[in-house]
Amino acid sequence: MTDETPPGRDTSGRFVKRAAETVNAMSRTNDEGIHPMSKVLFGWTEAKNIGAILFWTLAILSIILVLADLVIDRHEYLHFAESIGFFGLWGFISFSFVVLMGWPLGRLLRRDENYYGDAGGPPDDIDPDLEGKPLHGPNGTHGGHH
Amino acid sequence: MPTFLTDLNPGWLLIIAGVAAMFIKQRTVRQAMTIIAPILGILLLATTQHGVDHLTYNALGLELSFYRVDSLNFLFGLAFLIAALLNAIYALHTDNRMQDGMATAYAGAAIAATFAGDLMTLFIFWEITAITSVFLILRAGTRASYFASLRYLGVQILSGVLLLDGIAYVWHHTGSLSLTAFTSLNEPGALIIFIAFGIKAAFPFLHNWLQDSYPKASVVGAVVLSAFTTKLAVYAFARMFPGQDELIWIGAIMTVFPVFFAVIENDLRRVLAYSTNNQVGFMICAIGVGTPLALNGAVAHAFADILFKGLLFMSMGAVLYRTGTTKANELGGLYRSMPWTTLFCLVGAISISAMPLFSAFVTKSMILSAVASTGMVVVWLMLMFASAGVLEHSGIKIPYFAFFGHDSGKRVKEAPFNMLLAMGMASFLCIAIGLPAFLPSFGYEWLYSLLPYPVEAASYQPFTLGHILAQLQLLALAVFAFILLQRLGLYPPEKPGVILDTDWLYRKVGYGAVRWMDTIWSKVGPAIAAIAGRLSSRAYDNMVATFSPRGMLSRNLFSGGMTLWTAVILALVLLVSFLTS
Amino acid sequence: MILELLLTSAPDWAIRHAAVLIVVVPLVMAPILALSPSARLAWFLALLATAASSYFAILTLGIVQSTPGGIIEYWIGNWYLIGIEFRVDALNAMILLIVSGMAFLATVFAWPTILADVEKQKISLFLCAFLLCFAGLCGVAATGDAFNLFVFLEISSLSTYVLVAMGARNDRRALPAAFDYLIMGTIAASFYIIGVGFLYAATGTLNMAEMAAQLPALAGNRSVQVGFAFIVVGLGLKAAMWPLHQWLPNAYSYSPSFVTMFLAATATKVALYALIRWLFTIFNLDYSFEQAIFTWVLAPLGIAAMVICSFQAVFQTDVRRMLAYSSVAQVGYMILGISIANAAGVSAGLLHLFNHSLMKGALFMALAGVCLTYKGTTVRDFAGLGRSAPFTMSAFAIAGLSLIGVPLTAGFMSKLQLGYALFDHGWWWAVLFVVFSSFLAVLYVGRLLQAIFFEAPANPGKPRKEAPLIVLVPLWILALANIYFGIDASFPVGLANDGAAAALGLEALQ
Structure with missing residues (x-):
């Protein structure tokens, strides 16, 4: 069909068709279960040394932002917050504190998954094609025992 | 427009559509109704006249006012309608009459309660939200969800009964059911109503119905639930208790304590439930401050929260739908299979972290400025601490453990198109209201112009160099801390288990x-x-x-x-x- | 308006003797029934008797409302002061109306359930015992003589033991239940008569009005106080005041379902009436010890009943026991209302009494309808009944919601009035208990409704169908009354206000 269309419309027609084919290809998961868009959007996360790159990028960015405090005059209602790098420091301390508290709190508060009785499986309305999805078994019936 | 249309509360429209949808077998007709009803509702709301009792009724000597829009409840109602629309799109891949109908009716009840012009009407729809929403938990169909729904219903009904009790007291003593704000908690009626609202807003120690039930709801159910109940309570507080000092501290505590639970929680939908607590805390704290700036912040943040929290719940719902789990230790590396979901989840995560150019930045900074201007140093520091906490559990933990991190080896299909569409629309709104006003009255200025105090809002500037710098510093160093701790092996591993709470x-x-x-x-x-x-x-x-x-x-x-x-x-x-x- | 029409159309003798005829008609009819050759005839006669009593009760109410003082004094045989007096004011009139009205509805629906529960040749005797019980209850409510009250109390009690024991055909446990009830009922009656004895010794009269007139002169008299204590405990036991309620769950659970329904709607109510009469009309609030009893004994016991028995109801598996414990909890509400000891409180208690007989009557009636077709009364047996018997179960649901106190039902109105009375009295903390107890009611009623309407039948093979029409009609009358009085409560509220005013000796509240 495309061969017989006049050359003037041919290019745009082929362009549209190619675009459609690209979209189609980009939205079809391949056999290994990898979505082509993932390469486009997040391929960079698979780079070698991504950890080190991110670490140093953020380290440098943080330093720049703190140094920017020297240049930019912030006006805060609370004057102590105007000190250099206050927000960065507070953010760093808060974040680290929260994460590190996870260790003792986890030990203190974490219990077995079935602590309150049967934890139950996933809800009924998950993907019906999902392998190993539990059928309506004893979990699915609403027994009225208390 | 004919009066029967101007008098029609959009909430009622949704309730009627929802109840009717339950009896319609044809999937396309039913789903069309659930989508068209909120769109019509938005049109009705946009054309309605503010500050007028549109529909009143005199029963048993009570003067009931069913539909009254003003600058305080307009934005809540609009957010609820948008959420109802997004939820309906998100649910298109399912075919369940009960869920479709109840989700729409639940949204309608929340909207009708928002536009109630008196306490008794508020109570009636307050109860209907409880009754309709429980079906969304039951829909999950597991034994755990059955018991969770019973507990949920118990707590919600308790809130309603307390509210009625308080209303009865107030009516008996003042003879009025009007929605005038209480000035103190000294009289028992105000105190009881305060507690009733507090249960729905999930105050500390009254909060656990939320973490208990939302993560056990169905895929669609959790998304629907996340939008309405707590935000309705926020509205109720803004209406009845603005400037109540107790709320400042309650809100501040509410922002801080969920942070610790969210770190150790394994179920990512439960992490989001804690995150809901934390965000509602910001709003409650702002309502406690009660200045025009603070109230603007509370309302704006509620609007933004409905969008980005809904978006995050949607992305976790998509993960649950495709993989059958939201446990962090069983997930990881999903960006390979679900790149679009990952992208939208990141938009939600960045929005909730209050990154400049995203929605929470323009809303939360109002709250923080308002608190700082009162000079309450400790409260302000608590809110700043909680902001770093938000970044931890919602900004990093959710996307990192679900989509990146250790590869779980799960290779699944991308989320269904309707889910992606709903997430895309929510992402668009999250970014749109966070942008600077490149065109006048677009971007954040659109949101600000709808706030309860538009004049004060217009004079507030979120995009100053100082604000942007402070926020970027906070975020950058917190993310740096994450990477540092991760590299040092100090980040606690995700372990399966139940986290004890109240x-x-x-x-x-x-x-x-x-x-x-x-x-x-x-x-x-x-x-x-x-x-x-x-x-x-x-x-x-x-x-x-x-x-x-x-x-x-x-x-x-x-x-x-x-x-x-x-x-x-x-x-x-x-x-x-x-x-x- | 209807009352006026009835009053003008009633014959002269009926108006003159109405108060007595309420009691006399069933009392005379009872032995005739016992001799009746046919069960159906006996039922028909019982129907006539209860209908006549209801008619006279309505007439009495009309007369009381149109009499200036609001009191009918009827000296039997015109033996002034030495004879027995029937003394009816707004309080008795209300109770008489409830008892006779419920008895009439109960008799209407009784026929199919009696056929199922009682052996054919015993039906006449069974109905005879029922009429005696009914006459006794009306007598308690109508008499103005302390000793005569005892006599009627015993008439009703003795026949009740028989009625409860008749349940043995279905469940042998009815026999020990009846025996326990007999022992406790006898203790109650004995306590009462001991108390009356003390008071007679102190005052020299058995007429209630006379006694009330003489008592103020005897302030500080120990024997008066002892008499008071015995009477309160005796009547409290009959009224199933916590913790003297333990006869009730068994008696309600094992007796024939018709008896359960009738007792639940009337028996404890009458005892409670007698308690109110003694506490407020014969004794009164001028006695300091009575105030103390209200605050330190009755109110705590009422609250304990509300909370503890609601908890017990939550954990029952048998629906009849669940409703029985709920009844004790509801008595707790009424006792709490009374213990406020002012017109508003007593009125709230009376209103709840009225509404409670409506809702428990409907609940037990629906239950009886279920028992007819489907022998089983556990919560599991109720699963899925909403689909096979929608009419019976919707009426059940309405009454259940009323029991919770959902707005637009009668139960809501009485809890609201109780709440107002408590607030006005400054007992706002007690309102929290009321709320909490209602919350527990949500749990146990909700559990039932959930089973009825949302669960699949536990035993799909068993036949289950709608209750017969003769059950459905009175059932729906009660269910609709629950809704009607939830929307327009002016009639019961008026009755309760007048009743409370009469009890406290005030001018009628209007």
Whole structure:
């Protein structure tokens, strides 16, 4: 069909068709279960040394932002917050504190998954094609025992 | 427009559509209704006149006002309608009459409650939200969700009953049901209403119904639930208790404590439930401050929260739909299969972290400025601490453990198109209201122009160099801390397990105590009687042997116990009357 | 308006003797029934008797409302002061109306359930015992003589033991239940008569009005106080005041379902009436010890009943026991209302009494309808009934919601009035207990409704169908009354206000 269309419309027609084919290809998961868009959007996360790159990028960015405090005059209602790098420091301390508290709190508060009785499986309305999805078994019936 | 349309509360429209949808078997018709109803609702709301009682009714001597829009509730209602629309799109891949109908009716009830013009109407729809929403939890169909829904219903009804109790008191004493704000909590009516609202807003120690039920709801159910109940309570507080000092501290505590739970929680939907707590805390704190700037911040943040929290719940719902789990230790590396979901989840995560150019930045900075301007240093520091916490659990933990991190090896399909569409629309709105006003009255200025105090809002500038710098510093160093701790191996690993929270009190201790009391009670009466019976049997051994066949023993015990109680009560009555005459 | 029409159309003798005829008609009819050769005839006669009593009760109410003082004094045989007086004011009139009205509805629906529960040749005797019980209850409510009250109390009690024991055909446990009830009822009656004895010794009269007139002169008299204590405990036991309620769950659970329904709607109510009469009309609030009893004994016991028995109801598996414990909890509400000891409180208690007989009557009636077709009364047996018996179960649901106190039902109105009375009295903390107890009611009623309407039948093979029409009609009358009085409560509120005013000796509240 495309061969017989006049050359003037041919290019745009082929362009549209190619675009459609690209979209189609980009939205079809391949056999290994990898979505082509993932390469486009997040391929960079698979780079070698991504950890080190991110670490140093953020380290440098943080330093720049703190140094920017020297240049930019912030006006805060609370004057102590105007000190250099206050927000960065507070953010760093808060974040680290929260994460590190996870260790003792986890030990203190974490219990077995079935602590309150049967934890139950996933809800009924998950993907019906999902392998190993539990059928309506004893979990699915609403027994009225208390 | 004809009066029957101008008088039509959009919430009622949704309730009617929802109830009707439950009886419609044709999937396309039903789903069209659930989508068209909120769109019509938005049109109705946009054209309605503010500050007028559109529909009133006099029943039992009560003057009820069913539909009243003003600058405070307009934005809540609009957000609820948008959420209802997005939820309906998100649910398109399912075919469940009960869920479609109840989700729409639940949204409608929340909207109708928002536009209620008096306390009694507020109460009626307050209860309907409780009853309709429970089906969204039940829909999950698991045994755990069944019991969670019972607990949820119990707590919600308790809130409603308390509210009614408080309303009855207020009405009895003032003879008015009007929605005028209370000035103090000293009178019992105000206090009871305060507690009733507090339950729905998930105040600390009253919060656990939320973490208990939302993560056990169905895929669609959790998304629907996340939008309405707590934000309705926020509206109720903004209406009835603005500037109530107690709220400042309650809100501040509410922002801080969920952060710690969210770090160790394994179920990512439960992490989001804690995150809801934390965000509502910001709004409650701002309502407590009560200045025009603070109230603007609370309302704006509620609007933004409905969008980005809904978006995050949607992305986790998509993960749950495709993989069957939201447990962090079972997930990871999903960006390979679900790149679009990952992208939208990141938009939600960045929005909730208040990154400049995203929605929470323009809303939360109002709250923070308002708190700082009161000079309450500790509260302000708590809110800043919680902001870093938000970044931890919603900004990093959710996307990192679901989509990046350790590859779980799960290779699944991308989320269904309707889910992606709903997430895309929510992402668009999250970014759109966070942008600077490149065109006048677009971007954040659009949101600001709809706030309860538009004049004050217009004079507030979120995009100053100082604000941007402060926020970027906070975020950058917090993310740096994450990477640092991750590299040092100090980040706690995700482990499966249940995290104890205050629900332990009623799910273990309380339940046990009630069972215990029941057992004891059914034993104590006979036991006391048994002791009495044994004593008497010693004294009158021969007589008992003569007159009481063995089979009569239990009956004797029974009547004996009762008789004993009779004697006790007689003695009590005699004692009291002798002592007091 | 209907009352006026009835009053003008009633014959002269009916108006003159109405108060007595309420009691006399069933009392005379009872032995005739016992001799009746046919069960159906006996039922028909019982129907006539209860209908006549209801008619006279309505007439009495009309007369009381149109009499200036609001009191009918009827000296039997015109033996002034030495004879027995029937003395009816707004309080009795209300109770008489409830008892006779419920008895009439109960008799209407009784026929199919009696056929199922009682052996054919015993039906006449069974109905005879029922009429005696009914006459006794009306007598308690109508008489103005302390000793005569005892006599009627015993008439009703003795026949009740028989009625409860008749349940043995279905469940042998009815026999020990009846026996326990007999022992406790006898203790109650004995306590009462001991108390009356003390008071007679102190005042020299058995007429209630006379006694009330003489008592103020005897302030501080120990024997008066002892008499008071015995009477309160005796009547409290009959009224199933916590913790003297333990006869009730068994008696309600094992007796024939018709008896359960009738007792639940009337028996404890009458005892409670007698308690109110003694506490407020014969004794009164001028006695300091009575105030103390209200605050330190009755109110705590009422609250304990509300909370503890609601908890017990939550954990029951048998629906009849669940409703029985709920009844004790509801008595707790009424006791709490009374213990406020002012017109508003007593009125709230009376209103709840009225509404409670409506809702428990409907609940037990629906239950009886279920028992007819489907022998089983556990919560599991109720699963899925909403689909096979929608009419019976919707009426059940309405009454259940009323029991919770959902707005637009009668139960809501009485809890609201109780709440107002408590607030006005400054006992706002007690309102929290009321709320908490209602919350527990949500749990146990909700559990039932959930089973009825949302669960699949536990035993699909068993036949289950709608209750017969003769059950459905009175059932729906009660269910609709629950809704009607939830929307327009002016009639019961008026009755309760007048009743409370009469009890407290105030001018009628209007």
